[in-house]
Amino acid sequence: MRTPTILLSFFISSALALPVVAQNGVTALRDLSDHDVDEAQLRSAVASRTLTWLTGVSANNDYISVGRMANFFGFVALRVSSGQSLTRAHVARDTLAVLKPSQIELLVALLDAQISPHQATQGARIQMNRALEWLLVGDHVDEAEFLALGRTYGAAEAELGRVIAQSFGEIAMTLSKEQQSTLRLIREGHAAGQPITIPHSGNGMRLSDVDRQELVNLAARFLSWTTGSPEFNDFEVVGKPSQHFGFVSLRLASGHAVRRGVVAQQVLDILTLDQSRMLNVSVQQNVDVFDAFLSLRGELMRKLEVALDGQVIDADEVQRLGAAIGEIEAKMTWAQAMAMLNVRDALSEEQLTELLELRATYTVSTSESATQDAMDRGRQLFAQCALCHAPSRDNAVAPSLARIVGRPIASDDDFQHYSPAMILFAETEGNWSTTTLDRFLSSPRSAVPGTTMGFDGLGSARDRAAILAYLATLE
Incomplete structure (x- = not known):
């Protein structure tokens, strides 16, 4: 049952824009085919995580940003292709303005339907984080046990994706041709940085702050998934696998002033050449398995996409693929953790002080x-x-x-x-x-x-x- 506290209203503004680049019906300011994950990106990810993991606490590492869990619906790809110019709130506002009350009610019903799988996913992720923290304090953690935790996490995340995708498919099957066309125009306008103008009178739905935020997340994902091509939605950023080391939390604490590449270079400037080579061991391992991660993730995406044709998603297949993906993510995470621990053991007192001071420059206050x-x-x-x-x-x-x-x-x-x-x-x-x-x-x-x-x-x-x-x- 939804708790009524805050009136939702969405206002549409700005002018109609023509698409800048169109590929497979998808508008983008940047061609994602040239945005493949490479060694340099992975090195940047590992170096920046070295700062946040070695100097952070449990609360930092457990934090995960909205939309990063069960990220199977193409919003990150849309945001990256736009040059990072669009936000979930703006896309959701425009999407909800197009949907009928009965369709919005299905989205609201999804708020309850996803609670259990969401809790299972978050719980499994935190179990992985606790195991990583045991490593930090010198307790023994068996790699095979850690990979098993990864399989549990991956299966839970895939199940969360299935629940969301099935509901999205149900809504998509009720869209009129006019709604479909308008949603595509909304996508093109946001990708071009010039949202279209849509008359809107608001709605009387009341939701709590938490539910309102999650409805925004769902509405933005619905737009990106139902208007994007499979190839476009398959895109994934380097920060998704191994998101257990607290970098997102630092970005939040800094008021989003943190830039991964900048932090990575600052960390590498502190490390010696031998210490940097220690990180490169995990980078190479991640490069070797990243293609396998993307391939399995693509298979999972195809299983979820049948909902857009009104079909029932195969839950067993989704869990099987999710577990396999989770194991690969856990392998990547383990390799990074081992490399960072090797670096920590080789740090001088002066270097450790420099890392702590570097973190402090990005954090105004913990209060x-x-x-x-x-x-x-x-x-x-x-x-x-x-x-x-x-x-x-x-x-x-x-x-x-x-x-x-x-x-x-x-x-x-x-x-x-x-x-x-x-x-x-x-x-x-x-x-x-x-x-x-x-x-x-x-x-x-x-x-x-x-x-x-x-x-x-x-x-x-x-x-x-x-x-x-x-x-x-x-x-």
Whole structure:
């Protein structure tokens, strides 16, 4: 039974856009055929996880982002192809505006239907995390037992996917041709960064915060799965397998300022060449089995897709494939854990301190209230920055600060007046990491001698942390 507390209403805005690139009926700003997982991506994943796992706690590692569990429905592929410009909330809002009340009711019924398999999946995942933590503290964990945990997790996740897919198929079979066409236009508009305008009067459904968030997740997945091709939906990012090491939690704590590639390079800069080679052992093992992971995942996807034709999904086959996929993920996870433990055993005290300090640069506070206070303070401080770094691009006297965290230095194409000193700084420093920004904000002229920025700097480390947290939210 749903708990009524918050009225759902969805508002549609923006203008109709034509598709930028169309392949198999799917619009994309980026061609995912060139986005295959390779050694460099896997090395980046393992290096960034080395920081989060060795310096994190259970709560960090247990956190998983919305939509990452049972990720069989193509939303991640759609988001990546759009250049990361769309959000679940916006896609869900537009999707729900197209669905009829009876179809939305089926989505709401799915909220209850998925509770049990969702709990089973989360429980199995946490069991794997506990085993990994036993490894961290020196307890013996048998590899075969860990792979068995992986099979249980994979089977549970596949069953969760089956429950969702079967309901999605039931709804899809009731879509009119007009609804199908409109949903495709919604996909194309979001992929192009220009959502279409759809008249909408809202609905009177009341749901709790948690249910509302999950309905958004389901609606966004429904759109991506029912409008995407099988080839498109088969895409998977490197961060999905082995998502047991807390990187997603760090990204959340940083206000989404963390960039995997940046963190990975910072970690590799701390490690010695021999320590980096230890990580490369797991990278090579992951490369060797990743194709098998994708192949089995593709088979599972085909089993789920029969629901779109009104067929009943074979639950036994889904669990069999899910268990096999889970075992491969567990093998990848085990290899990474062994490599990271080898690195930890080889770390000097100075290196360990550097890793802890690196993590701290991405975390404003462990307190939710303190984080909110920091965000408020950052917003106040940014008002001073906005005098020059105005949102308007007309006659700008300083570059835009939107998405500044992780962006290449001196890379705002709309700003043509970077000083020679800043251009030289860009050549030596690369990107605006939180560490680099903190150093620059402390004293711009010390960090970049010859800069034309007329600002003396922020002496307070707390104020710098606050403004960095706020800058990470700027889109």
